[in-house]
Amino acid sequence: MSIGMLSTEQLYHKFQECTGVSTDTRRITPNCLFVALKGDTFDGNKFAQKALDAGARYAIVDDALVAELDPTARCLLVPDGLTALQNLARHHRQTxxxxxxxxxxxxxxxxxxxxxxxxxxxxxxxxxxxxxxxxxxxxxxxxxxxxxxxxxxxxxxxxxxxxxxxxxxxxxxxxxxxxxxxxxxxxxxxxxxxxxxxxxxxxxxxxxxxxxxxxxxxxxxxxxxxxxxxxxxxxxxxxxxxxxxxxxxxxxxxxxxxxxxxxxxxxxxxxxxxxxxxxxxxxxxxxxxxxxxxxxxxxxxxxxxxxxxxxxxxxxxxxxxYNPTNNRSQRITKGTNTVLLDAYNANPSSMAAAIQQFASTPAKRKAVILGDMYELGSESQAEHEALGELIAKSNFDLVILAGKDMHYALASLPKAYYFPDKFSLHNWVMDNPMTDTHILIKGSRGMSLESVVPFL
CATH class of the missing domain: 3.40.1190.10 (Mur-like, catalytic domain)
Structure with a gap:
């Protein structure tokens, strides 16, 4: 049986019957609309039936075979799942x-x-x-x-x-x-x-x-x-x-x-x-x-x-x-330590601003735990080296660096502790507890440096 492609207007009528939209089968809510997306290593079409079984009302798919094999006729066929999602959102916005x-x-x-x-x-x-x-x-x-x-x-x-x-x-x-x-x-x-x-x-x-x-x-x-x-x-x-x-x-x-x-x-x-x-x-x-x-x-x-x-x-x-709780400019008390957790993201501009601000903050003892800055391409070595120079001028009591590119910062920081991965970083922090210290934690999202906080 041949399944016809649905237009944006037809999809929108189906969307209006739903309680929400999800692209993740782990987050299916009753009567939601599931949108199957494809990436380099996954194909959401393969999970459309799972989404329907979990409670989704409809599933948008761009694989004709998946739509044809759906016994409930709740798979809605489109040329491209991502484009359909974007067009649906644009249509909804215009209302x-x-x-x-x-x-x-x-x-x-x-x-x-x-x-x-x-x-x-x-x-x-x-x-x-x-x-x-x-x-x-x-x-x-x-x-x-x-x-x-x-x-x-x-x-x-x-x-x-x-x-x-x-x-x-x-x-x-x-x-x-x-x-x-x-x-x-x-x-x-x-x-x-x-x-x-x-x-x-x-x-x-x-x-x-x-x-x-x-x-x-x-x-x-x-x-x-x-x-x-x-x-x-x-x-x-x-x-x-x-x-x-x-x-x-x-x-x-x-x-x-x-x-x-x-x-x-x-x-x-x-x-x-x-x-x-x-x-x-x-x-x-x-x-x-x-x-x-x-x-x-x-x-x-x-x-x-x-x-x-x-x-x-x-x-x-x-x-x-307003008090942030999302790993951005978040202040946390850990025993006698005060932690400034800014680990949601990092780039040369935001890292410099955070370090300069932290350096000017009065505190008895200051430590920084810094992770790689991602997506810098050919500029990564130079930017991490420049970061090392900035840290060196800041005269922190303790400098801890983590990530494969942070080793470029070490040229200006002979007394810094360097760890290529978070596992070794966690172990060192547990074995060397800090007290009465102000601690800045910052790195790109991929570093997930908030994982260090429980070990402080």
Whole structure:
């Protein structure tokens, strides 16, 4: 029996009968829609029947044989599973008229997303990207989780090569957008720092082409330069609907015809061990987040909150109350030790910021446990060597390095302890307990250095 291909509209009718979407048979919920995806080492089509048996209402597949052999006729055949997922998400997105904030950047994306969500939740029913669902699969899943109860969405967009943000924008269709910063992240995929700038800038390109609203950190010279470049390259009357600068600046100074001053005026007064700032009403606000880099993330959240009508008092309370629990800027007490766990990700820019901040933090004894920075390609040796030089200048009491590329940092660190793998690192930490020590733990996601915490 020949099985016909379903259109996006037909799939959407099936989706409306379901309770959610899953691409993982380990996370099947009753009456959900399972989408079979294929990768280099797996084929989700092989697990479609398992998903149906586990409670899925339908399974989207792109293998005709799997659909033909399905005795329940609940396998929905499409030309390509991933494309079907993305088209379904785009179609669902178009059924909503509430604001969708697209957010990207090299560092601070998730913390900024969480801060913005916390602030906006004071006035709105907000849905924000969960966990790390920020790529070509995660963004569609995020959008498909939206429903009529939501009043505003925040969609985090990650990328490791050019044209990816462009794709994600075409699916999420943001009405507002923000780039946190441009740094040395995913250099291998982007082809260098200029590639990062171009790839992340695709969010600005989309917002300009569609005449949407953008938030720009006026203290960030790279972001301001990217904005000016786009103004100079305008070949039609299409431009941003609005540009909200934070902190506020005079629109005339940036050659902007559609600019607004935005964001509450706040001043950093102390950043150790956590950020303390003074708000517009001269109140001192103490947060749970360390470092000047988190101050920039707070500025973004307060600017977005101000634009969407959240009162300054509610916004600052939200920022002050936010306490991360996701391996990002997370403070943990272990006996007499204080651990700053920032092990969700790492690149040369974020690693340098974290080390410089930690070096300036007053403490009786300081130790760093640092893991490899991934996806640097041909730049990896040079960047790890430069990291070693920075660590050497910081005069930490104890330096522990882990991962195959961290050995490049040893040239500047003759007294550092080096472990090629986490097993030997765990054993050393258990055999050499620390006391009364401030400890920074940071590395790329693949290193999973949060595994060290139980052994401290």
């Amino acid at each position: 909503f008229t509430f604001p969708v904030i697209g957010l990207t950047g090299s560092n601070g994306k998730t913390t900024t997303k969480e801060l913005i969500a916390t602030v906006l939740s004071k006035n709105y029913q907000v849905y924000a990207t969960v966990g790390n669902l920020n790529n070509h699969i995660g963004v569609p899943l995020t959008l498909l989780a939206l429903n009529e109860q939501h009043e505003l969405a925040i969609v985090e967009m990650g990328a490791n090569h050019q044209k990816e943000i462009e794709l994600l924008c075409s699916i999420a269709q943001p009405t507002h957008g923000l780039i946190t910063n441009i740094g040395k992240a995913h250099l291998e995929g982007f082809g260098g720092i200029d590639g990062v700038r171009k790839g992340k800038g695709e969010l600005y390109d989309y917002l300009m082409q569609e005449a949407k609203t953008v938030f720009i950190n006026s203290r960030d010279k790279t972001l301001m330069a990217m904005y000016r470049e786009r103004l100079k390259s305008i070949r039609s009357e299409t431009t941003f609907a609005k540009v909200i600068f934070y902190p506020a600046v005079d629109a005339a100074t940036v050659d902007a015809a559609t600019s607004e001053s935005g964001g509450e005026s706040i001043t950093l007064i102390d950043e150790s061990p956590v950020v303390v700032f003074r708000d517009a009403a001269s109140r001192e606000v103490t947060t749970h987040l360390p470092g000047r880099y988190n101050f920039e993330n707070m500025l973004a959240a307060l600017a977005v909150g101000d634009y969407f009508g959240v009162s300054p008092q509610d916004a600052t309370h939200a920022v002050a109350d």
